[in-house]
Amino acid sequence: MPYRRTPKVQERLDAQRATIVAAATEQLAEHGYSGCSVSAVAERAGVAVGSVYQHFPTKADLVVHVFRQVVTREVDAVRAASARPGEPAERVLAVFETFAQRALKAPRQAYALLAEPVDARIDAERLEFRRAFTDVVAEHVAAGVKAGALPPQDGRLTAAALVGAAAEVLIGPLxxxxxxxxxxxxxxVVRALGGSDARHA
Amino acid sequence: MPYRRTPKVQERLDAQRATIVAAATEQLAEHGYSGCSVSAVAERAGVAVGSVYQHFPTKADLVVHVFRQVVTREVDAVRAASARPGEPAERVLAVFETFAQRALKAPRQAYALLAEPVDARIDAERLEFRRAFTDVVAEHVAAGVKAGALPPQDGRLTAAALVGAAAEVLIGPLxxxxxxxxxxxxxxVVRALGGSDARHA
DNA sequence: GTCTATAGTTCGATAGAC
DNA sequence: GTCTATCGAACTATAGAC
Structure with a gap:
């Protein structure tokens, strides 16, 4: 009789995978990629090194998975913050204030997401990360222009510029x-948007 | 009689090294890191693969060397452009216009310098690159604030933000x-600086 | 999962400088 | 004759295709 994975076994495997991912996420948040050696992650998860490779073919795959998960959380957070009612310019501000506050609360993690030297795979993910972020901002900028609250401008360009600016500004403190x-x-941000708040800011 | 490296041999060695570096620089400018395989560089330089390793212990060392050389050239170019007489805000603008024009003239190279996914060593060099760039801008912003031509602001923060913005904006087209x-x-840039040109821009 | 292609690196052989 | 710069095939690892 061929071996078949029972639901119970599958459940245990899923739980182990979740434990490993959680451990890697914590290591990333506390010690960045340097802290994400497979042995460190395995120890934190309470499993053997070999068990990590039961779920991820390479260390890079594990790290990319964690990166994406964390980034999704961050993008969702800023999207939620900017969805609250308000003027378009205020929504854009909400994006960056949320972004900055969260980054400064978890500086090691933010540095890992934004700038820590790693490898080509993560570099590519970062480009995606920034694109997703830019999408959120661009919508609000375009809405502001359409409503006449912001001067005419290419919403995507301004959004990209602001995302780049915010990232670069945070890297210093981090x-x-x-x-x-x-x-x-x-x-x-207020000045760069050219909104009506610009004079009192 | 023990072998001694004569001036003539040394000269030939230096010339070969320069040829290899030039070939790698051209490959980088035309085809990015993907085009910088050791065999491609060697072929372009007209030398054997093994000869490359006489000058650089690893391919990564060669690429980092080339990166630094090209970055130095770019930073010098924007510094020179911003050294010409003019208002501080105009000097800052000169930095970014020069930067953007040069990038768009050599898009593949610019992409390689700014964003192409590579490895940790180049990532680290990029952080240095941006810091050097920020230094140039920060000086002019600070001068503008001191002269009263720009509103009070942290010159380094504004400079970092503008550098991040410019880089991010260019990555799209590139x-x-x-x-x-x-x-x-x-x-x-004009709006973000908050200079007096902001109204007519 | 195996196989092929490709890339980084090494090393023994050769040619030429001393 | 000794030593070294140069060469390029071979080795090893990795990535992608089937």
Whole structure:
């Protein structure tokens, strides 16, 4: 009789996989990619190194999986923050304030997502990450232009610029350990949008 | 009699090294990192694969060397452009217009410098690249604030934001092949600086 | 899962400098 | 005659195709 994976076994496998992913996510958040050696992840998950490879063919696949999961969480967070009622410019601001606050609360993780030198696979994921982020911002900028609350501009270009700006501004504090100045970033975004708030900011 | 490297031999060695570096630079500019296989570089340089390893212990070392050389050239170009007389805001604009124009003239190279997924060593070099770029911009922003031509702001933060913005905006056109809209980028920079030109831009 | 293609690196052989 | 710069096929690993 051929071996068949019973539901019970499958359940245990799924649970183990989740444990491993959770351990890798925590390692990433606390120690970045340097802390994501397979042995460190396995130890944290309470499994053998070999068990990690039962679920992921290579370490890179595990790390990419974790990266995507964390990024999805972050993009969802800023999307939710910007979905709350308000002027388009305020929605854009909500995106970046949420982004910055979350990054500064988990600086090691943010650095890993944004800039920590790793490999080509993660580099490619980062491009995707920024594109997703830009999509969220671009919508609100375009809405602002359409409503006349913002001066005429290419929404996607402004959005890309703001995403690049926010990422670059955060990398400094994340690297040096200094608390970044979120208020200054806010001022920059307001001015760059050219919204009516620009004068009082 | 022990063998001693004569000046003549050394000269030939230096010339060969320069040839290899030039070939790698051209490959990078035309085909990015994908075009920088050791065999392709060697062929272009007219030497054997093994000879490359006489000058660089690994391919990564060669590529990092080329990256640094090209980046130095680019940073020097924008620094020179911004050194010409003018208002601080105009100097900042000169940096980004020069940057963008040069990038669009050599799109494959620019993509390689800015975003092409590669490896951790190049990622680390990119952080340095952006820091050097930010330094140039920050000086002019600070000068503008001091002269009262720009509203009070953290010069380094604004500079980092603009560098991030410009890089991110360029990645789109560089990836898609569309000619990027440099004029729109200019408008963005002007607004973000908050200079007196902002109203007529 | 096997097989093929490709890329980075190594190394023994050769030719030429000393 | 000794030593080394150069060469390029061979080795090893990895990625993609079937």
């Amino acid at each position: 690297t040096s350990g200094n608390a970044g100045d979120v208020a200054e970033l806010r001022t920059f | 990836t898609s092949g569309n000619a990027g809209d440099v004029a729109e980028l200019r408008t963005f």
